Amino acid sequence: MENLLPNKLFFIFFGGAMFLAAAAVEGNWCVARSDASTQALQTALDYACGSGADCTPLQPNNGLCFLPNTIQAHASYAFNSYFQRKGMAPGSCDFSGTATVAKTDPSYGSCVYPSSLRYVCLRDLNLMINLSLAMALFIGKKEDFL
Structure with missing residues (x-):
């Protein structure tokens, strides 16, 4: 048989x-809110990068996510990195109201969001x-x- x-x-x-x-x-991604002020995004970006987010891809010389060089784009990447590293814990995608959870992958080109x-x-x-x-x-x- x-x-x-x-x-x-x-x-x-x-x-x-x-x-x-x-x-x-x-999937779930944490991104910057489009209505957030530049000042609030910068403060939240600094917090995310200083508190566990991997912001290496945002470096100017060889960072895959440096371009576009906007506070909105950089904050979105940093917020998402922080959010993923914290296991998407409740409250880890807030950043004083400057972030929101998205269901659409914000990755573009060679910039891949975890x-x-x-x-x-x-x-x-x-x-x-x-x-x-x-x-x-x-x-x-x-x-x-x-």
Whole structure:
């Protein structure tokens, strides 16, 4: 009889990947509010960069997110970095009312904003593989594994 285990594993793994892709359609990003004042954004940007955000991509010489060189763009990147590093904790995307949570990825060109979507997919990939193998063992016949 033909060994169907590889087919079972493929469908279980593929089905799990499709589930993760469907579950990860929405991400959360923290961005600067368009109605925030320049002064308030600058204060919040300084706080974010000094309190855990990765602001390296905003550096003028080789930062992938330096352009456009606007307070709005820089604050958005810094706010989001802080928000993601804090695990999207409640209140970590406020910055005295200058930020808001967005459902649309603000990344552009080579400036990639970290997101819950990316972290969840990578973290859960190992879990999905382990679950797929466990399901295959459960579904498969003893002879398939000898």
